[in-house]
Amino acid sequence: MSTQEQSVDLVDASTALALARVALFAALAGAFAFVSFEYPLSPAPVTLQVLAVFLAGLFLGPVWGAVSMGVYLVAGAVGLPVFANATAGVGVLFGPTGGYLLSYPLAAGVIGYVAHGGPEVRSLDEVGVPRLVAALVAGVVVIYTLGAAGLMAFGGLGLEAAVVGGAVVFLPAEAVKLAAAVGIARSDDVAMDA
């Protein structure tokens, strides 16, 4: 029987809070994947996954927002049912819808960077509506560009079919989520201590 001695290296308070938020936002993305709304202008029921990407970028900032979405993907890859319809596994990431999923960390980073004007997190009250909208539109562009690329690479679709069937038809529903995200960021309903 061998024994081992080592001193405990504690995690400091701010990092512990950041890690807790990263994990909870990743779990929220997983929970949002289950919430679907019927929307007349969309060919498939709309889930709130992308809204979680928007909120992670806005509320956690570019760095922790991107980390949070990365944790979401890793959690799904190792088998937690966090993707749409309770799916999981590396197969989903390299499946036809893998491009959308793989774009989430980058999209959250872009949204956070544009909204906060740099890597530092500011209070959302100081961010104007035009800047918020610009940040979210940039995020949507990243998600659907990589999503369509994923449909071509993993699903074998041609450029036209991927862009029309994989991006254009979903844009009206994304506009609704974008409006909801701006409403959340501008409202006093969510209070967050720095």
Add this chain to the structure above:
Amino acid sequence: MYVPGSTPAHRLDPRAKLAVQVAFALAAFAHTTPRGLVVATGVVAACLWAARTPPWEALDELRLLVPFLLAGPLVETVVLGPPWLAPEQAVAPALASYRTLLVVLVAAAYVRTTPTRESQAALQWFVPGKPGRALGLCVGLVARYLTVLRADLRRTRTAMRARLGDQLPVRERMRIVAVTGLGRVFDRSDRLALAMRARCLSWNPTLPRLRLGRADAVALALATALLAWAVAPLVASTGPLVWPLA
């Protein structure tokens, strides 16, 4: 979802299983030809046999992917103009769809036979140091809080319906659900951070021990063979001097 059991796949080390999974995905992408996919189908059959999982049970959990798999070949068959149908264009998307199906089946075998705790230990082994510890911790917390947050959201939607909230515009309904979810996230993460520090959250906890056995050697040999098969076309096309850079 994980299903407890004692099949050969359950007894394998999670690292060996992850290696097979990744090597298989690479090999399937490198050999998306009828002959390559026949070989890959044999590997999938072996994986499912090791996990004692009938393919229809594995597929049952992945119903959502089926429309996407069918859409590729169908969309490409239709052309705008006479003769309207071009079945020969559907061959490449059909092969891609079948390849995806195979990759998904191997992943499903992994998911069914590996508890999250083992995946977490494997993650911390793959990514050493503080990033690995943080990643393992966060994935564990996602597993813990996923059902909690899902129940929070379900309660919100039930309460909203009871107050005729389902007649509100979609944007407003999304906003209400998301605001509630966010509120719970901040609330729970503040309490969680305090609770973790109270329990001496550290960068160097004692990990569950991972051990490679004889069966794992077989799995690792399979992974190596798949990896070699995956890079073989690269070596053949670019020559042996260039391929380590690829």
